[in-house]
Amino acid sequence: MKLTVLDHPLVDHKLTVLRSKDTPSATFRQLVSELVTLEAYEATRDLTVEDVPVDTPVAHTVGKRITDPRPMIVPILRAGLGMLDGMMTLLPTAEVGFLGMKRDERTLDIITYANRLPDDLSGRQCFLLDPMLATGGTLVAAINYLYERGARTITSLNVIAAPEGIKRLETEVSPSIDFHVVTCALDDHLNEQAYIVPGLGDAGDRLYGVVD
Ligand SMILES: O=P(O)(O)OC[C@H]1O[C@H](OP(=O)(O)OP(=O)(O)O)[C@H](O)[C@@H]1O
Numbered sequence: 001m002k003l004t005v006l007d008h009p010l011v012d013h014k015l016t017v018l019r020s021k022d023t024p025s026a027t028f029r030q031l032v033s034e035l036v037t038l039e040a041y042e043a044t045r046d047l048t049v050e051d052v053p054v055d056t057p058v059a060h061t062v063g064k065r066i067t068d069p070r071p072m073i074v075p076i077l078r079a080g081l082g083m084l085d086g087m088m089t090l091l092p093t094a095e096v097g098f099l100g101m102k103r104d105e106r107t108l109d110i111i112t113y114a115n116r117l118p119d120d121l122s123g124r125q126c127f128l129l130d131p132m133l134a135t136g137g138t139l140v141a142a143i144n145y146l147y148e149r150g151a152r153t154i155t156s157l158n159v160i161a162a163p164e165g166i167k168r169l170e171t172e173v174s175p176s177i178d179f180h181v182v183t184c185a186l187d188d189h190l191n192e193q194a195y196i197v198p199g200l201g202d203a204g205d206r207l208y209g210v211v212d
């Protein structure tokens with residue numbers, strides 16, 4: 001497993017506004033979108049490309065294009081939806097699948113309530129989107145889901161990760177997966193409710209409102 005924690009003043013500035021409890025939903029959504037665009041630059045560094053001929057107005061040359069099959073972007077609903085537009089801005093030719101997952105806030109068990117993904121993901125470079133990586137339970141379940149469908153190259157884009165979740169991924173994700181975590185910040189710890197500290201609270205609620 002490879003871990004990349006972004007180190008950039010723009011990321012730090014935007015993340016600080018995102019964390020503030022006084023930041024309203026509209027600004028929060030805009031900042032998540034901007035942060036994922038910055039993150040996507042790093043997260044797509046290992047995309048496979050192939051040579052392609054191109055005629056410029058001046059000469060014939062050889063450039064690069066992203067190889068087939070097209071990359072697969074998978075936001076984990078709800079909160080991951082807030083990262084989708086920003087990711088697609090950088091990777092407009094990717095396909096999008098969906099996973100609806102909810103952590104039971106009492107038991108921390110993961111409930112998968114929706115999925116819309118191709119049955120065969122072999123050979124696809126997959127990008128999971130979810131702003132919060134807390135205990136890692138949701139991400140492990142999502143990775144297993146993709147793995148069962150043949151995915152072996154998976155990058156997770158998160159906004160904030162907790163050390164507890166990173167540790168869990170290191171032990172529970174199969175070494176046969178080429179797995180990369182990219183996050184804007186690695187925070188301090190989880191509290192008794194398994195919320196990230198200092199974190200930003202419940203990302204889904206801050207993006208879309210409180211449902212339960
Ligand atoms: O690492 P974990 O301990 O599994 O926690 C992280 C998960 O919790 C949040 O989702 P939540 O279950 O609140 O669903 P929501 O996006 O619908 O709010 C978050 O977006 C992650 O999916």
Ligand SMILES: O=c1cc[nH]c(=O)[nH]1
Nearest residue numbers: 134195196201202203
């Ligand atoms: O801090 C946390 C932990 C899990 N889910 C969130 O939205 N925030």
Ligand SMILES: [Mg+2]
Nearest residue numbers: 202203204205
């Ligand atoms: Mg939530």
